[in-house]
Amino acid sequence: MDDSKTTVKHLEFDLPKLNNLTMADQVELKLREYFKKKAFKPGDLLPKELEIAASLGVSRNIVREALSRLKAFGLIETKKKRGMVLAEPDILGSFEKVLDPLIMPDSILYDIFGLRLVLEMGLADVLFMYKTEKDLQDLEKIVSKEKPDSEKFRIKNEIAFHGKLYAMTNNDTLKRFQNMLLPLFDYVVAFEKDHYKPGGISHADLLQILKTGSVEDFRNGMRIHLEPHFAWLEHIKNKEA
Amino acid sequence: MDDSKTTVKHLEFDLPKLNNLTMADQVELKLREYFKKKAFKPGDLLPKELEIAASLGVSRNIVREALSRLKAFGLIETKKKRGMVLAEPDILGSFEKVLDPLIMPDSILYDIFGLRLVLEMGLADVLFMYKTEKDLQDLEKIVSKEKPDSEKFRIKNEIAFHGKLYAMTNNDTLKRFQNMLLPLFDYVVAFEKDHYKPGGISHADLLQILKTGSVEDFRNGMRIHLEPHFAWLEHIKNKEA
DNA sequence: TACCTTTGTTATGTAGAACATAACTACAAC
DNA sequence: GTTGTAGTTATGTTCTACATAACAAAGGTA
Numbered sequence: 001m002d003d004s005k006t007t008v009k010h011l012e013f014d015l016p017k018l019n020n021l022t023m024a025d026q027v028e029l030k031l032r033e034y035f036k037k038k039a040f041k042p043g044d045l046l047p048k049e050l051e052i053a054a055s056l057g058v059s060r061n062i063v064r065e066a067l068s069r070l071k072a073f074g075l076i077e078t079k080k081k082r083g084m085v086l087a088e089p090d091i092l093g094s095f096e097k098v099l100d101p102l103i104m105p106d107s108i109l110y111d112i113f114g115l116r117l118v119l120e121m122g123l124a125d126v127l128f129m130y131k132t133e134k135d136l137q138d139l140e141k142i143v144s145k146e147k148p149d150s151e152k153f154r155i156k157n158e159i160a161f162h163g164k165l166y167a168m169t170n171n172d173t174l175k176r177f178q179n180m181l182l183p184l185f186d187y188v189v190a191f192e193k194d195h196y197k198p199g200g201i202s203h204a205d206l207l208q209i210l211k212t213g214s215v216e217d218f219r220n221g222m223r224i225h226l227e228p229h230f231a232w233l234e235h236i237k238n239k240e241a
Numbered sequence: 242m243d244d245s246k247t248t249v250k251h252l253e254f255d256l257p258k259l260n261n262l263t264m265a266d267q268v269e270l271k272l273r274e275y276f277k278k279k280a281f282k283p284g285d286l287l288p289k290e291l292e293i294a295a296s297l298g299v300s301r302n303i304v305r306e307a308l309s310r311l312k313a314f315g316l317i318e319t320k321k322k323r324g325m326v327l328a329e330p331d332i333l334g335s336f337e338k339v340l341d342p343l344i345m346p347d348s349i350l351y352d353i354f355g356l357r358l359v360l361e362m363g364l365a366d367v368l369f370m371y372k373t374e375k376d377l378q379d380l381e382k383i384v385s386k387e388k389p390d391s392e393k394f395r396i397k398n399e400i401a402f403h404g405k406l407y408a409m410t411n412n413d414t415l416k417r418f419q420n421m422l423l424p425l426f427d428y429v430v431a432f433e434k435d436h437y438k439p440g441g442i443s444h445a446d447l448l449q450i451l452k453t454g455s456v457e458d459f460r461n462g463m464r465i466h467l468e469p470h471f472a473w474l475e476h477i478k479n480k481e482a
Numbered sequence: 483t484a485c486c487t488t489t490g491t492t493a494t495g496t497a498g499a500a501c502a503t504a505a506c507t508a509c510a511a512c
Numbered sequence: 513g514t515t516g517t518a519g520t521t522a523t524g525t526t527c528t529a530c531a532t533a534a535c536a537a538a539g540g541t542a
Contacts, residue, residue: 022495024309042344048522059497061302064523068265068306069313073339080523081505088346089339098314098330103283105329111414114367118415122363125464126355129475170478173352174359219460223366234370237411263524289493300526305494321494322534 023058027066030056035075035086046076046084072097092176099180101187110236112181113188117229119178123165124219127210130170136211139164143204155189161203201225264299268307271297276316276327287317287325313338333417340421342428351477353422354429358470360419364406365460368451371411377452380405384445396430402444442466 021029031052040046047055053063067084070076074089101109142160147153159182166178201224209217223230262270272293281287288296294304308325311317315330342350383405387398400423407419442465450458464471 024495028313036341036343039343050522061305061498062496064302065306065309069310072269072310072313073335075339078523079505080503081521083522086344088344089341091336091339091345091349094314094339095332095336098316098332098335100277100330102277102280103327103329104332108332108414111412114410114412115415115418118360118363118367118410118412120363121366122359122361125362125471126359126474129471129478169355169359171352171355171359173349174356177356215464216457216461220457223456230366230370233367237370265524291493302527303525319494320534321532322492324493 023062024065024069027052027056027058027062028069031066031070040086042086042088044086045082046086048083092173092180096180099184101184104184109184109188110233112184113229114233116178116181116185117226117233119174120162120165120226121219121222123169124215124222126169126171127165128215128218131168131210135164135168136207139203139207139210143207146203155186157203200227264303265306265310268293268297268299268303269310272307272311281327283327283329285327286323287327289324333414333421337421340425342425345425350425350429351474353425354470355474357419357422357426358467358474360415361403361406361467362460362463364410365456365463367410367412368406369456369459372409372451376405376409377448380444380448380451384448387444396427398444441468 035046049060049063049067053060056063067076067078071078073094074087076084077087078084139161142157142164146157163175163178163182166175169175201221203225206218206221206225209221213221276287290301290304290308294301297304308317308319312319314335315328317325318328319325380402383398383401388394404416404419404423407416410416442462444466447459447462447466450462454462
């Protein structure tokens with residue numbers, strides 16, 4: 001009996017035991033590298049389900065599970081009869097599908113919050129590059145609606161003003177990115193509430209700089225405007241240390 | 242005959258013809274909103290495949306395709322016998338799965354490139370907040386290896402230096418993000434090549450500012466360092482207009 | 483009593499067959 | 513030449529069956 005056991009051990013060593021991945025996982029990977037290897041371009045026709053199944057030696061169900069994933073990522077599109085074609089994936093689309101502040105650990109939320117500060121501090125140069133007269137008028141309209149009293153209106157205008165800044169960058173990806181991250185910011189704001197004090201530079205001030213000031217002025221102004229948030233980040237940093 | 246046609250038109254209007262979605266798509270959506278509605282938290286046990294299938298009136302295969310997608314997004318994990326549990330998704334993981342410069346349209350690549358500039362310009366304040374003595378030493382080591390001649394070494398050191406900056410932000414999400422975007426930058430660099438001229442401020446200069454200068458100095462320094470890239474962005478802008 | 487083996491149950495993983503459906507093809511009829 | 517009809521093809525969907533891992537409970541031995 002002991003003999004057979006040791007024999008089995010030897011056999012185990014020969015077999016590739018690292019089979020943690022399910023068949024569907026493996027097929028998904030195989031397909032990904034296959035597409036890459038073949039240098040398929042969007043619109044190209046892909047092999048049929050049955051061909052893939054036969055080629056990889058798995059059932060059609062497995063192949064369909066893998067394809068279903070690629071479809072969910074927007075990597076492929078399927079049409080009856082014609083087959084499947086490689087698609088242009090929407091890079092932010094699949095990102096959006098996992099963004100749920102409720103199931104994200106705080107550490108990630110903090111990171112996202114820090115990312116926001118980096119982004120907003122970095123906007124200045126691009127803003128001065130792309131700003132138009134109409135943009136400034138739009139900002140003017142937003143600022144004019146601000147009321148110092150209401151907390152709800154404050155947040156709403158906060159979003160409107162900063163959102164407009166992102167929109168002015170002429171960078172749709174960046175704008176969409178910010179839009180997706182907004183709910184997370186809201187979530188952090190809840191933590192932040194107790195510490196929040198308005199910065200020394202208002203939206204109106206920023207707009208004025210944007211109109212008549214220099215890029216450098218704007219960078220410095222934005223830094224002061226975001227001061228409360230930076231203070232909170234500092235607060236987190238110290239708490240973790 | 243004409244009568245019946247008009248009748249059909251009316252009926253069409255009543256029926257929800259927008260059935261472009263496959264069963265798997267619908268189940269995926271249903272499950273997503275179900276999890277959200279029930280306010281499940283990571284680790285919570287989810288219904289069994291057969292229960293879902295019965296509840297929604299579809300076959301188990303369909304349910305499995307939908308679950309397979311959620312699994313690919315990292316939203317759920319499955320364990321034999323125990324069932325499925327809600328997982329903490331890796332927000333960047335699913336992002337990474339669609340990042341392939343070969344199948345992305347140029348417009349997106351430009352956006353990503355702009356995003357990079359915004360990020361790097363925004364790093365300054367966070368850098369000064371988190372920088373340590375060891376970080377500066379690491380940068381020193383990187384800078385000391387730079388050789389002015391080789392083009393290949395230049396790019397390598399470029400990545401090392403800027404990558405280290407991201408790492409210094411103490412923001413893993415941001416760092417990973419940059420790391421994922423790197424291949425895309427490489428791709429853009431190919432376009433940029435013809436126009437590239439080194440900026441007026443070197444990595445060594447930036448390091449010096451980081452050591453003894455002010456945040457403001459660093460922001461301005463980074464802007465000059467990135468000048469060639471900004472020039473290229475301007476070039477794109479004018480070409481599009 | 484304590485430990486260990488066996489057996490059973492449960493839920494996911496995989497396979498295979500069958501039919502439904504949309505879209506394209508080609509032939510035929512008027 | 514247009515219309516209509518049947519056939520073909522590949523995805524969409526369902527059903528059944530079995531494999532496998534993990535856990536639970538029962539039962540036997542020291």
